[in-house]
Amino acid sequence: MWSYLLKIKQNILTRNERGLIYWLIISGFAIVIALEYLTPPEYVFGYLYTGTILLASSRLSRTAVLGVTLAATGLTLLNLFIPGVETVHPPTVANRLIAVIALVVTGYLSERNHRNKEAIAYAQTQLRSQQQLAQMREDFVSTLTHDLKTPLLGAIQTLKSFEEGQFGSVTPMQERxxxxxxxxxxTTLQLVETLLDVYRIDTEGLKLQRSPVNLVTVAEEAIATLTEIARSRQICVCLNYGESDFRRSLWVNGDYLQLGRVFSNLLINGINHTPRGGKVEVVLETSAIDQIVKISDNGCGITQEELPYLFERFYQGHGDRLFVGSGLGLYLSRQIIEAHGGIIWAESRASKGAIFGFRLPVCPPPGDK
Incomplete structure (x- = not known):
C-alpha cells in the first residue's frame, strides 16, 4: 500500500494501478453509503467522503475530482429523504449542510493543493533547466577560451615567426x-573574443572604466585602424563636424576602449555594406546636452522590416552586404551605448544607404570646474 501511495505522489501510476485507485474510491463510497443509509439521519457519516476526495485529487483529473465531490455531497443530502422512515428535524438538516460545506471545501482545497504542486514541479523543472543552461554556458566559455583561443594565438605567433624568416627565407609569394x-x-580570434564579450555582458553586466573621453580622438583612432581595410575595398572613410568644418572636441564621461569598439563596429558595418568606390562618413555634432555621432554609408539601405531587429544578437539583415560578419557588432554597440546612458539608433537615408548614430551626455572637458 505504501508503495502505491508513493507512486501516487510521484505521478507515475500505470493503467492497472490507476484502476486500483478507482476501486479504492468505489469501495470507500460503498462503505460510507452503508454507514449512512443503515443508520438514522441524525448520524452524519458524510465526513468520511473526504478520504475518497483526497484520494481522487492525488492522482485523477480535475473532472474526476469534481465528479467525486458532487457525488459525495449528493449522497450526503440524499440521506435526508431516503429511506424516509423517520422525521427529519432542523438540526439534522443543519448537520448535513455543514458536512456538505466541509466536503466542498475539501474538494476545493485538494484541487488547489494539486495545482500548487504542479506549479512547484514546473518551477523546479525550470530551475534545473536554467542550472543546466548555466553549466552549458560555462562549458562553452571554457571551450572558447582554451580549445579555440589558445591554439589560435599559437598559430598566429608561428605564422609571425615564419614571416620574420626565423625558419628560413620566405619568398614574396609565401609572404603573401x-x-x-x-x-x-x-579574424577568427576576434570572433571568439566577441562571443566571450557577449557572454560576460549577459552574465556579469558591462563594467565601465569611466573618465573624460574626447570622441574626436576615439573616432580618428578607429578610422586610422580601419584605413587599410577600407583601402583594400576601395572605400573612402572621412570625418567631418556637421555644419562646422573645423576640428573641435566632443567630451563625454565614458570608457575609452569600449567607445572605441562602438566606433569600430559601426565603421566596419558601414564598410561591409558599402560597394567598392563608395564612401563611409563619420559626422560629429554637439548640442547643449548631448554629443552626437552619425556614421553613414551609401549601400543598399535598410528596410522598415529590418529596423526593429538590427541591434539584436546574431542578426545580419537581408541586404546585399559584401562581407558577412558575426551579427554581434551592433548588439555589443547597443549594450555599450546604453551602459553609458546614451541612445543608439539606425535609419535609412532618403537617397541611398543607411545612418547609424548614437548620442551620449555631454561632459565638461578635463580641468573645467
Missing amino acids: IIQTMTRSHR
Missing part, C-alpha cells in the same frame, strides 16, 4: 600567403 593566413586567424 602567410599574411592571408594571419589575417584569417586574427
Whole structure:
C-alpha cells in the first residue's frame, strides 16, 4: 500500500494501478453509503467522503475530482429523504449542510493543493533547466577560451615567426600567403573574443572604466585602424563636424576602449555594406546636452522590416552586404551605448544607404570646474 501511495505522489501510476485507485474510491463510497443509509439521519457519516476526495485529487483529473465531490455531497443530502422512515428535524438538516460545506471545501482545497504542486514541479523543472543552461554556458566559455583561443594565438605567433624568416627565407609569394593566413586567424580570434564579450555582458553586466573621453580622438583612432581595410575595398572613410568644418572636441564621461569598439563596429558595418568606390562618413555634432555621432554609408539601405531587429544578437539583415560578419557588432554597440546612458539608433537615408548614430551626455572637458 505504501508503495502505491508513493507512486501516487510521484505521478507515475500505470493503467492497472490507476484502476486500483478507482476501486479504492468505489469501495470507500460503498462503505460510507452503508454507514449512512443503515443508520438514522441524525448520524452524519458524510465526513468520511473526504478520504475518497483526497484520494481522487492525488492522482485523477480535475473532472474526476469534481465528479467525486458532487457525488459525495449528493449522497450526503440524499440521506435526508431516503429511506424516509423517520422525521427529519432542523438540526439534522443543519448537520448535513455543514458536512456538505466541509466536503466542498475539501474538494476545493485538494484541487488547489494539486495545482500548487504542479506549479512547484514546473518551477523546479525550470530551475534545473536554467542550472543546466548555466553549466552549458560555462562549458562553452571554457571551450572558447582554451580549445579555440589558445591554439589560435599559437598559430598566429608561428605564422609571425615564419614571416620574420626565423625558419628560413620566405619568398614574396609565401609572404603573401602567410599574411592571408594571419589575417584569417586574427579574424577568427576576434570572433571568439566577441562571443566571450557577449557572454560576460549577459552574465556579469558591462563594467565601465569611466573618465573624460574626447570622441574626436576615439573616432580618428578607429578610422586610422580601419584605413587599410577600407583601402583594400576601395572605400573612402572621412570625418567631418556637421555644419562646422573645423576640428573641435566632443567630451563625454565614458570608457575609452569600449567607445572605441562602438566606433569600430559601426565603421566596419558601414564598410561591409558599402560597394567598392563608395564612401563611409563619420559626422560629429554637439548640442547643449548631448554629443552626437552619425556614421553613414551609401549601400543598399535598410528596410522598415529590418529596423526593429538590427541591434539584436546574431542578426545580419537581408541586404546585399559584401562581407558577412558575426551579427554581434551592433548588439555589443547597443549594450555599450546604453551602459553609458546614451541612445543608439539606425535609419535609412532618403537617397541611398543607411545612418547609424548614437548620442551620449555631454561632459565638461578635463580641468573645467
